[in-house]
Amino acid sequence: MATRLALLGGRPVRTRPFPAWPVFGRAEEVRLLRTLRSGRWGRLDGEEVRRFEERFAAMHGCRHGIAVVNGTVSLRLALIAAGLRAGDEVVVPPYTFFSTASAVVEANMVPVFADVDLDTFNLDPAAAKAAITPRTRAIIPVHFAGQPADMDAMMRLARKHRLVVIEDAAHAHGARYGDRPAGSLGHLASFSFQSSKNLTCGEGGIITTNDARLAGRCQSLHNCGRVPGGLWYEHHLISGNYRLGEFQGAVLNAQLDRLDAQTHTRDRNGRYLASRLAALPGLHPQQRPAACTRHGYHLFMLRLDGEAFGAPRSAVIEALRAEGIPCSAGYGFSLPQQPMFRRKAFGPYLSGAAARLDYGRANVPTSDLLCREQGIWLEQPLLLGRRADMDDIARAFEKVHGHGAALSAWARARRPRRRKEAG
Numbered sequence: 001m002a003t004r005l006a007l008l009g010g011r012p013v014r015t016r017p018f019p020a021w022p023v024f025g026r027a028e029e030v031r032l033l034r035t036l037r038s039g040r041w042g043r044l045d046g047e048e049v050r051r052f053e054e055r056f057a058a059m060h061g062c063r064h065g066i067a068v069v070n071g072t073v074s075l076r077l078a079l080i081a082a083g084l085r086a087g088d089e090v091v092v093p094p095y096t097f098f099s100t101a102s103a104v105v106e107a108n109m110v111p112v113f114a115d116v117d118l119d120t121f122n123l124d125p126a127a128a129k130a131a132i133t134p135r136t137r138a139i140i141p142v143h144f145a146g147q148p149a150d151m152d153a154m155m156r157l158a159r160k161h162r163l164v165v166i167e168d169a170a171h172a173h174g175a176r177y178g179d180r181p182a183g184s185l186g187h188l189a190s191f192s193f194q195s196s197k198n199l200t201c202g203e204g205g206i207i208t209t210n211d212a213r214l215a216g217r218c219q220s221l222h223n224c225g226r227v228p229g230g231l232w233y234e235h236h237l238i239s240g241n242y243r244l245g246e247f248q249g250a251v252l253n254a255q256l257d258r259l260d261a262q263t264h265t266r267d268r269n270g271r272y273l274a275s276r277l278a279a280l281p282g283l284h285p286q287q288r289p290a291a292c293t294r295h296g297y298h299l300f301m302l303r304l305d306g307e308a309f310g311a312p313r314s315a316v317i318e319a320l321r322a323e324g325i326p327c328s329a330g331y332g333f334s335l336p337q338q339p340m341f342r343r344k345a346f347g348p349y350l351s352g353a354a355a356r357l358d359y360g361r362a363n364v365p366t367s368d369l370l371c372r373e374q375g376i377w378l379e380q381p382l383l384l385g386r387r388a389d390m391d392d393i394a395r396a397f398e399k400v401h402g403h404g405a406a407l408s409a410w411a412r413a414r415r416p417r418r419r420k421e422a423g
Protein backbone atom coordinates (compact mmCIF):
# COMPACT_ATOMS: atom_id res chain seq x y z
CA MET A 1 0.00 0.00 0.00
CA ALA A 2 1.12 3.56 -0.64
CA THR A 3 2.92 5.49 2.10
CA ARG A 4 1.04 6.64 5.21
CA LEU A 5 -1.66 9.26 4.84
CA ALA A 6 -0.21 12.77 4.71
CA LEU A 7 -2.68 13.65 7.46
CA LEU A 8 -0.88 11.11 9.66
CA GLY A 9 2.63 12.17 8.75
CA GLY A 10 3.14 10.45 5.38
CA ARG A 11 4.26 12.00 2.09
CA PRO A 12 1.47 13.83 0.25
CA VAL A 13 0.43 12.66 -3.20
CA ARG A 14 0.95 16.16 -4.49
CA THR A 15 2.72 19.34 -3.46
CA ARG A 16 2.44 21.28 -6.75
CA PRO A 17 -0.44 23.76 -6.88
CA PHE A 18 -3.31 23.32 -9.33
CA PRO A 19 -3.94 25.96 -12.04
CA ALA A 20 -4.71 29.41 -10.66
CA TRP A 21 -7.93 31.30 -11.37
CA PRO A 22 -8.71 33.65 -13.06
CA VAL A 23 -6.62 33.10 -16.18
CA PHE A 24 -5.74 36.44 -17.80
CA GLY A 25 -3.07 38.10 -19.87
CA ARG A 26 -2.29 40.64 -22.50
CA ALA A 27 -5.74 40.55 -24.11
CA GLU A 28 -7.38 41.74 -20.88
CA GLU A 29 -4.72 44.43 -20.40
CA VAL A 30 -5.14 45.78 -23.92
CA ARG A 31 -8.92 45.97 -23.71
CA LEU A 32 -8.91 47.48 -20.20
CA LEU A 33 -6.41 50.17 -21.13
CA ARG A 34 -8.27 50.95 -24.33
CA THR A 35 -11.46 51.39 -22.32
CA LEU A 36 -9.70 53.50 -19.72
CA ARG A 37 -8.19 55.82 -22.30
CA SER A 38 -11.41 56.10 -24.27
CA GLY A 39 -13.10 57.74 -21.28
CA ARG A 40 -16.22 55.75 -22.23
CA TRP A 41 -16.65 53.80 -19.02
CA GLY A 42 -20.42 53.37 -18.90
CA ARG A 43 -22.65 50.88 -20.74
CA LEU A 44 -24.44 53.61 -22.62
CA ASP A 45 -21.25 55.23 -23.92
CA GLY A 46 -18.98 52.36 -24.94
CA GLU A 47 -18.98 49.29 -27.15
CA GLU A 48 -17.54 46.57 -24.90
CA VAL A 49 -20.71 45.50 -23.06
CA ARG A 50 -22.88 45.74 -26.17
CA ARG A 51 -20.42 43.64 -28.15
CA PHE A 52 -20.12 41.12 -25.29
CA GLU A 53 -23.90 40.77 -25.05
CA GLU A 54 -24.11 39.90 -28.73
CA ARG A 55 -21.23 37.45 -28.65
CA PHE A 56 -22.25 35.71 -25.41
CA ALA A 57 -25.88 35.39 -26.51
CA ALA A 58 -24.87 33.97 -29.90
CA MET A 59 -22.51 31.45 -28.27
CA HIS A 60 -25.38 30.36 -26.05
CA GLY A 61 -27.90 29.93 -28.85
CA CYS A 62 -29.79 33.17 -28.19
CA ARG A 63 -30.68 36.28 -30.13
CA HIS A 64 -30.70 38.51 -27.04
CA GLY A 65 -28.36 39.07 -24.08
CA ILE A 66 -28.80 41.73 -21.40
CA ALA A 67 -25.73 42.16 -19.19
CA VAL A 68 -26.36 43.22 -15.59
CA VAL A 69 -24.42 43.78 -12.39
CA ASN A 70 -24.58 40.18 -11.09
CA GLY A 71 -26.27 36.81 -11.41
CA THR A 72 -28.76 37.50 -8.62
CA VAL A 73 -30.14 40.63 -10.24
CA SER A 74 -30.39 38.74 -13.54
CA LEU A 75 -32.66 36.14 -11.88
CA ARG A 76 -34.84 38.79 -10.29
CA LEU A 77 -35.20 40.84 -13.46
CA ALA A 78 -36.00 37.67 -15.46
CA LEU A 79 -38.84 36.85 -13.04
CA ILE A 80 -40.23 40.37 -13.28
CA ALA A 81 -39.80 40.52 -17.06
CA ALA A 82 -41.78 37.27 -17.35
CA GLY A 83 -44.77 39.09 -15.88
CA LEU A 84 -44.99 37.26 -12.57
CA ARG A 85 -46.88 39.00 -9.81
CA ALA A 86 -46.50 39.44 -6.07
CA GLY A 87 -47.21 36.17 -4.23
CA ASP A 88 -46.83 33.92 -7.30
CA GLU A 89 -45.06 30.66 -6.54
CA VAL A 90 -41.77 29.69 -8.13
CA VAL A 91 -40.41 26.14 -7.87
CA VAL A 92 -36.69 26.06 -7.02
CA PRO A 93 -34.23 23.37 -5.89
CA PRO A 94 -32.99 23.41 -2.28
CA TYR A 95 -29.45 22.40 -3.27
CA THR A 96 -28.11 25.57 -4.87
CA PHE A 97 -26.64 28.91 -3.93
CA PHE A 98 -28.87 31.21 -1.85
CA SER A 99 -29.57 33.54 -4.80
CA THR A 100 -31.70 31.05 -6.73
CA ALA A 101 -34.30 31.40 -3.98
CA SER A 102 -33.48 34.83 -2.52
CA ALA A 103 -33.97 36.48 -5.93
CA VAL A 104 -37.52 35.09 -5.89
CA VAL A 105 -38.19 36.68 -2.48
CA GLU A 106 -36.64 39.95 -3.64
CA ALA A 107 -39.10 39.90 -6.53
CA ASN A 108 -41.85 39.58 -3.90
CA MET A 109 -42.64 36.01 -5.00
CA VAL A 110 -42.74 32.75 -3.07
CA PRO A 111 -40.01 30.13 -3.52
CA VAL A 112 -41.30 26.56 -3.20
CA PHE A 113 -38.57 23.96 -2.74
CA ALA A 114 -38.58 20.73 -4.72
CA ASP A 115 -35.85 18.19 -4.00
CA VAL A 116 -32.94 17.25 -6.25
CA ASP A 117 -32.12 13.91 -7.79
CA LEU A 118 -29.63 11.74 -5.89
CA ASP A 119 -27.65 10.87 -9.02
CA THR A 120 -27.56 14.12 -11.02
CA PHE A 121 -27.88 16.63 -8.12
CA ASN A 122 -30.28 18.57 -10.36
CA LEU A 123 -33.94 19.41 -9.76
CA ASP A 124 -35.90 16.15 -9.74
CA PRO A 125 -38.74 16.43 -12.30
CA ALA A 126 -41.07 14.28 -10.14
CA ALA A 127 -40.46 16.55 -7.13
CA ALA A 128 -40.95 19.66 -9.27
CA LYS A 129 -44.23 18.26 -10.55
CA ALA A 130 -45.41 17.48 -7.00
CA ALA A 131 -44.58 21.06 -5.91
CA ILE A 132 -46.89 22.66 -8.49
CA THR A 133 -50.04 24.30 -7.11
CA PRO A 134 -52.63 26.59 -8.71
CA ARG A 135 -50.40 29.51 -7.64
CA THR A 136 -47.25 28.25 -9.43
CA ARG A 137 -46.12 30.48 -12.28
CA ALA A 138 -42.47 29.56 -12.85
CA ILE A 139 -39.71 27.01 -12.34
CA ILE A 140 -36.01 27.80 -11.93
CA PRO A 141 -34.00 24.68 -12.71
CA VAL A 142 -30.33 25.13 -11.82
CA HIS A 143 -27.77 23.51 -14.12
CA PHE A 144 -25.95 22.40 -11.02
CA ALA A 145 -22.15 22.26 -11.18
CA GLY A 146 -22.50 23.03 -14.90
CA GLN A 147 -24.58 20.02 -15.90
CA PRO A 148 -27.84 20.93 -17.63
CA ALA A 149 -30.96 19.97 -15.69
CA ASP A 150 -33.55 17.64 -17.27
CA MET A 151 -34.90 20.42 -19.47
CA ASP A 152 -37.15 18.17 -21.58
CA ALA A 153 -39.05 17.28 -18.41
CA MET A 154 -39.06 20.91 -17.22
CA MET A 155 -40.45 22.20 -20.51
CA ARG A 156 -43.12 19.46 -20.55
CA LEU A 157 -44.22 20.57 -17.08
CA ALA A 158 -44.15 24.18 -18.22
CA ARG A 159 -46.36 23.50 -21.24
CA LYS A 160 -48.83 21.51 -19.18
CA HIS A 161 -49.14 24.06 -16.36
CA ARG A 162 -48.42 27.23 -18.37
CA LEU A 163 -45.27 28.05 -16.46
CA VAL A 164 -42.27 30.20 -17.26
CA VAL A 165 -38.93 28.39 -17.12
CA ILE A 166 -35.87 30.42 -16.12
CA GLU A 167 -32.61 28.47 -16.30
CA ASP A 168 -30.22 29.33 -13.50
CA ALA A 169 -27.11 28.82 -15.61
CA ALA A 170 -24.72 30.50 -13.15
CA HIS A 171 -22.53 27.36 -13.33
CA ALA A 172 -23.13 26.43 -16.94
CA HIS A 173 -21.27 28.73 -19.34
CA GLY A 174 -20.56 26.75 -22.48
CA ALA A 175 -22.53 23.65 -21.39
CA ARG A 176 -24.69 21.82 -23.91
CA TYR A 177 -27.86 19.78 -23.74
CA GLY A 178 -28.27 17.64 -26.83
CA ASP A 179 -27.39 19.96 -29.69
CA ARG A 180 -28.39 23.13 -27.83
CA PRO A 181 -26.42 25.36 -25.45
CA ALA A 182 -27.46 25.93 -21.86
CA GLY A 183 -29.02 29.38 -21.76
CA SER A 184 -31.27 28.70 -24.76
CA LEU A 185 -33.33 25.87 -23.25
CA GLY A 186 -35.96 27.73 -21.20
CA HIS A 187 -37.85 30.98 -21.80
CA LEU A 188 -35.08 32.99 -20.16
CA ALA A 189 -31.74 32.15 -18.58
CA SER A 190 -29.46 33.77 -16.04
CA PHE A 191 -25.66 33.53 -15.86
CA SER A 192 -23.20 34.87 -13.27
CA PHE A 193 -19.72 36.30 -13.87
CA GLN A 194 -18.75 36.48 -10.18
CA SER A 195 -15.08 35.75 -9.43
CA SER A 196 -15.31 31.97 -9.03
CA LYS A 197 -17.37 31.43 -12.18
CA ASN A 198 -16.09 29.80 -15.38
CA LEU A 199 -16.38 33.14 -17.15
CA THR A 200 -15.66 36.07 -14.88
CA CYS A 201 -15.09 39.80 -14.64
CA GLY A 202 -15.20 39.92 -10.83
CA GLU A 203 -18.90 40.71 -10.60
CA GLY A 204 -21.50 40.54 -13.35
CA GLY A 205 -24.38 38.62 -14.88
CA ILE A 206 -26.45 38.28 -18.03
CA ILE A 207 -29.95 37.31 -19.05
CA THR A 208 -30.32 35.41 -22.32
CA THR A 209 -33.50 34.73 -24.29
CA ASN A 210 -34.81 34.14 -27.77
CA ASP A 211 -38.04 36.00 -27.05
CA ALA A 212 -37.89 39.58 -28.35
CA ARG A 213 -40.74 40.72 -26.09
CA LEU A 214 -39.03 39.35 -22.93
CA ALA A 215 -35.71 40.81 -24.08
CA GLY A 216 -37.32 44.22 -24.48
CA ARG A 217 -38.68 44.06 -20.95
CA CYS A 218 -35.28 43.02 -19.58
CA GLN A 219 -33.63 45.89 -21.48
CA SER A 220 -36.02 48.32 -19.90
CA LEU A 221 -35.77 46.77 -16.43
CA HIS A 222 -31.99 46.95 -16.37
CA ASN A 223 -32.06 50.57 -17.48
CA CYS A 224 -34.35 52.36 -15.00
CA GLY A 225 -37.52 51.45 -16.89
CA ARG A 226 -36.53 53.43 -19.98
CA VAL A 227 -37.94 52.44 -23.37
CA PRO A 228 -36.47 52.72 -26.89
CA GLY A 229 -37.28 56.11 -28.38
CA GLY A 230 -38.28 57.51 -24.98
CA LEU A 231 -36.80 60.57 -23.35
CA TRP A 232 -33.80 60.15 -21.01
CA TYR A 233 -35.91 61.17 -18.02
CA GLU A 234 -38.93 59.09 -18.97
CA HIS A 235 -39.48 55.85 -16.97
CA HIS A 236 -42.13 53.27 -17.78
CA LEU A 237 -41.45 50.49 -15.27
CA ILE A 238 -40.42 50.36 -11.64
CA SER A 239 -36.77 49.39 -11.72
CA GLY A 240 -33.27 50.77 -11.34
CA ASN A 241 -29.84 50.97 -12.89
CA TYR A 242 -28.50 47.41 -13.19
CA ARG A 243 -26.28 48.03 -16.23
CA LEU A 244 -22.86 46.42 -16.38
CA GLY A 245 -19.90 48.79 -16.79
CA GLU A 246 -17.44 48.91 -19.66
CA PHE A 247 -14.43 47.71 -17.66
CA GLN A 248 -16.24 44.50 -16.89
CA GLY A 249 -17.33 44.29 -20.53
CA ALA A 250 -13.71 44.65 -21.63
CA VAL A 251 -12.56 41.82 -19.36
CA LEU A 252 -15.49 39.63 -20.40
CA ASN A 253 -14.74 40.06 -24.10
CA ALA A 254 -11.18 38.89 -23.52
CA GLN A 255 -12.31 36.04 -21.24
CA LEU A 256 -14.91 34.93 -23.76
CA ASP A 257 -12.15 34.20 -26.28
CA ARG A 258 -10.84 31.62 -23.80
CA LEU A 259 -14.16 30.05 -22.82
CA ASP A 260 -14.55 27.42 -25.52
CA ALA A 261 -11.10 25.89 -25.08
CA GLN A 262 -11.37 26.02 -21.28
CA THR A 263 -14.79 24.37 -21.33
CA HIS A 264 -13.46 21.65 -23.61
CA THR A 265 -10.54 21.00 -21.23
CA ARG A 266 -12.78 20.88 -18.14
CA ASP A 267 -15.24 18.58 -19.87
CA ARG A 268 -12.54 16.18 -21.00
CA ASN A 269 -10.84 16.13 -17.60
CA GLY A 270 -14.14 15.86 -15.72
CA ARG A 271 -15.25 12.85 -17.74
CA TYR A 272 -11.93 11.14 -17.16
CA LEU A 273 -11.86 11.91 -13.43
CA ALA A 274 -15.45 10.67 -13.04
CA SER A 275 -14.55 7.38 -14.71
CA ARG A 276 -11.57 6.92 -12.36
CA LEU A 277 -13.44 7.81 -9.15
CA ALA A 278 -16.57 5.78 -9.96
CA ALA A 279 -14.40 2.68 -9.71
CA LEU A 280 -13.91 3.20 -5.94
CA PRO A 281 -16.47 1.80 -3.49
CA GLY A 282 -18.75 4.44 -2.01
CA LEU A 283 -17.84 7.22 -4.49
CA HIS A 284 -20.59 8.46 -6.80
CA PRO A 285 -19.54 11.24 -9.18
CA GLN A 286 -22.44 13.32 -10.54
CA GLN A 287 -24.18 11.03 -13.02
CA ARG A 288 -24.17 12.35 -16.53
CA PRO A 289 -27.26 11.70 -18.66
CA ALA A 290 -26.74 11.22 -22.41
CA ALA A 291 -28.44 14.59 -22.98
CA CYS A 292 -25.49 16.37 -21.34
CA THR A 293 -23.30 16.65 -24.41
CA ARG A 294 -21.00 19.16 -22.75
CA HIS A 295 -20.64 19.65 -19.01
CA GLY A 296 -19.59 23.10 -17.81
CA TYR A 297 -17.86 21.67 -14.71
CA HIS A 298 -18.04 24.76 -12.60
CA LEU A 299 -17.71 22.11 -9.93
CA PHE A 300 -16.70 18.51 -10.06
CA MET A 301 -19.18 17.13 -7.57
CA LEU A 302 -19.50 13.71 -6.12
CA ARG A 303 -21.29 11.90 -3.38
CA LEU A 304 -19.40 9.91 -0.77
CA ASP A 305 -21.18 7.08 1.01
CA GLY A 306 -18.96 6.99 4.10
CA GLU A 307 -19.86 3.45 5.13
CA ALA A 308 -19.12 1.95 1.73
CA PHE A 309 -15.96 4.04 1.34
CA GLY A 310 -14.68 3.21 4.80
CA ALA A 311 -14.42 6.68 6.36
CA PRO A 312 -16.75 9.65 6.98
CA ARG A 313 -16.80 12.68 4.69
CA SER A 314 -15.24 15.23 7.05
CA ALA A 315 -12.22 12.99 7.63
CA VAL A 316 -11.93 12.17 3.91
CA ILE A 317 -11.91 15.87 3.05
CA GLU A 318 -9.21 16.60 5.60
CA ALA A 319 -7.17 13.68 4.35
CA LEU A 320 -7.52 14.78 0.71
CA ARG A 321 -6.47 18.32 1.55
CA ALA A 322 -3.41 16.99 3.34
CA GLU A 323 -2.62 15.00 0.18
CA GLY A 324 -2.60 18.29 -1.74
CA ILE A 325 -6.12 18.13 -3.24
CA PRO A 326 -8.23 21.21 -2.43
CA CYS A 327 -11.83 20.18 -1.84
CA SER A 328 -14.80 21.00 0.37
CA ALA A 329 -18.15 19.73 1.58
CA GLY A 330 -20.03 22.51 -0.26
CA TYR A 331 -23.28 23.78 1.25
CA GLY A 332 -23.64 22.93 4.94
CA PHE A 333 -27.43 22.74 4.85
CA SER A 334 -30.34 22.92 2.43
CA LEU A 335 -31.74 26.34 1.52
CA PRO A 336 -35.01 25.97 3.49
CA GLN A 337 -32.84 25.66 6.62
CA GLN A 338 -31.12 28.97 5.98
CA PRO A 339 -31.83 31.28 8.93
CA MET A 340 -33.46 33.73 6.50
CA PHE A 341 -36.05 31.13 5.46
CA ARG A 342 -36.52 29.54 8.87
CA ARG A 343 -37.12 32.92 10.48
CA LYS A 344 -38.95 34.35 7.47
CA ALA A 345 -36.62 37.34 7.57
CA PHE A 346 -38.10 38.68 4.34
CA GLY A 347 -37.73 42.36 5.13
CA PRO A 348 -40.37 44.32 3.23
CA TYR A 349 -41.15 41.39 0.90
CA LEU A 350 -43.88 38.76 0.98
CA SER A 351 -45.92 40.50 3.64
CA GLY A 352 -49.12 38.99 2.23
CA ALA A 353 -47.79 35.44 1.93
CA ALA A 354 -45.46 35.08 4.92
CA ALA A 355 -48.14 33.84 7.33
CA ARG A 356 -48.88 30.74 5.24
CA LEU A 357 -45.20 29.82 4.76
CA ASP A 358 -43.31 27.38 6.95
CA TYR A 359 -39.96 26.48 5.47
CA GLY A 360 -39.08 24.41 8.53
CA ARG A 361 -41.46 21.78 7.12
CA ALA A 362 -39.86 21.58 3.68
CA ASN A 363 -39.18 17.92 2.92
CA VAL A 364 -35.96 17.72 0.90
CA PRO A 365 -34.14 14.59 2.13
CA THR A 366 -31.78 14.21 -0.83
CA SER A 367 -30.55 17.78 -0.55
CA ASP A 368 -30.17 17.30 3.22
CA LEU A 369 -28.14 14.12 2.69
CA LEU A 370 -25.82 15.87 0.21
CA CYS A 371 -25.34 18.83 2.53
CA ARG A 372 -24.94 17.05 5.82
CA GLU A 373 -23.19 13.82 4.89
CA GLN A 374 -22.26 13.10 1.33
CA GLY A 375 -21.48 16.01 -1.01
CA ILE A 376 -17.87 16.75 -1.99
CA TRP A 377 -16.84 19.56 -4.32
CA LEU A 378 -13.71 20.14 -6.33
CA GLU A 379 -13.65 23.59 -7.90
CA GLN A 380 -13.33 24.29 -11.60
CA PRO A 381 -9.69 25.51 -11.82
CA LEU A 382 -8.55 22.01 -10.85
CA LEU A 383 -10.03 20.74 -14.10
CA LEU A 384 -8.00 23.18 -16.19
CA GLY A 385 -4.92 21.05 -15.66
CA ARG A 386 -3.67 18.05 -17.58
CA ARG A 387 -4.57 14.41 -17.38
CA ALA A 388 -1.64 13.90 -14.97
CA ASP A 389 -3.36 16.33 -12.58
CA MET A 390 -6.55 14.23 -12.72
CA ASP A 391 -4.42 11.17 -12.03
CA ASP A 392 -3.10 12.88 -8.89
CA ILE A 393 -6.66 13.56 -7.72
CA ALA A 394 -7.66 9.96 -8.40
CA ARG A 395 -4.53 8.63 -6.68
CA ALA A 396 -5.27 10.75 -3.61
CA PHE A 397 -8.82 9.33 -3.37
CA GLU A 398 -7.43 5.82 -3.87
CA LYS A 399 -4.83 6.35 -1.17
CA VAL A 400 -7.38 7.72 1.29
CA HIS A 401 -9.69 4.81 0.52
CA GLY A 402 -6.81 2.38 1.03
CA HIS A 403 -6.24 3.84 4.50
CA GLY A 404 -9.92 4.03 5.40
CA ALA A 405 -9.49 2.07 8.64
CA ALA A 406 -6.64 4.27 9.88
CA LEU A 407 -8.53 7.40 8.89
CA SER A 408 -11.69 6.28 10.67
CA ALA A 409 -9.69 5.48 13.78
CA TRP A 410 -8.12 8.95 13.60
CA ALA A 411 -11.57 10.54 13.21
CA ARG A 412 -12.96 8.54 16.16
CA ALA A 413 -10.00 9.44 18.36
CA ARG A 414 -10.38 13.09 17.50
CA ARG A 415 -14.09 13.34 18.21
CA PRO A 416 -14.02 13.20 22.03
CA ARG A 417 -11.03 15.54 22.10
CA ARG A 418 -12.92 18.07 20.02
CA ARG A 419 -15.92 17.79 22.26
CA LYS A 420 -13.70 18.35 25.28
CA GLU A 421 -12.09 21.37 23.62
CA ALA A 422 -15.53 22.76 22.82
CA GLY A 423 -16.63 22.16 26.43
Ligand SMILES: Cc1ncc(COP(=O)(O)O)c(C=O)c1O
Nearest residue numbers: 070071072097099170192193194
Ligand atom coordinates in the same frame (compact mmCIF):
# COMPACT_ATOMS: atom_id res chain seq x y z
C1 LIG B 1 -26.48 28.68 -8.76
C2 LIG B 1 -26.22 30.13 -8.59
N1 LIG B 1 -27.18 31.02 -8.90
C3 LIG B 1 -27.00 32.34 -8.77
C4 LIG B 1 -25.82 32.86 -8.31
C5 LIG B 1 -25.71 34.33 -8.08
O1 LIG B 1 -24.73 34.94 -8.84
P1 LIG B 1 -24.02 36.31 -8.33
O2 LIG B 1 -23.08 35.92 -7.24
O3 LIG B 1 -23.35 36.80 -9.55
O4 LIG B 1 -25.10 37.21 -7.87
C6 LIG B 1 -24.78 31.99 -7.99
C7 LIG B 1 -23.49 32.53 -7.51
O5 LIG B 1 -22.72 31.98 -6.79
C8 LIG B 1 -24.98 30.60 -8.11
O6 LIG B 1 -24.02 29.72 -7.78
